[in-house]
Amino acid sequence: MDEHLLRYDKSKKYLFLDCETYNLCLNKCNNLPWQIAFIETNGENIVKKHNYYIKWDTDLEISKRAREITKFDQFKFDKLAVAPEIAEVELTKAIKNADYIVGHNIVGFDIYILRSFYQSLNKDWNFFSDKIIDTLALARAIKLNISIPENTDISLFNYKILNKKSKNLKTRLELLGKEYGIDHDYDNLHDALCDLELNIKVWDKIKWMINI
16 A cells, blocks of 8 residues: 555655855855765665865855864865865766655755755756755654655655744754764764765654654
8 A cells, every 4th residue: 555655666766966055155156066975875775985075266164163173174174175176076966866865954044055056056956956865854744743645746845844944843853863863973974974874874764653
């Protein structure tokens, strides 16, 4: 009866994605991603991990607070950073190959950063906005006891839930991981790849808690 739900469909390809940025602004004039990580999965199997440090020709500087939260390592960045065009090739390929793009607060933040990323390279960015699953939205829906109506567009459901005012909901990725009893390297969160590895584990819990 529930075979149509994603939890049972092992054929779906997912792309888990996260960005670390210069600051929290959503405008490309003031913010760009300095790290984009994404993990390709086929069903529950990890196919490939990508982790790009991106060097832009910009006067933007990573804010002091962002450096502290992400434990930004300038030496590591200088050694590994690549031109955004290099990251774009693999990112675009992975996005187009995925049935769904999954992220935690991807609707409220990362999708804007991705838009800025593609716009800065004079590339089209509209090809991925209709296959987003936001685990933050799903976690809020679960805590608010809101179900997903059958045949609902998941992208629209994301926005509906994230725009719903609610107080004191503990839905940060780290808190969800600990609440669900997930074993993880919590000390290194806010590195995009480490966040994604936790995001996958949280998704594996959430998809059994809400009919999606």
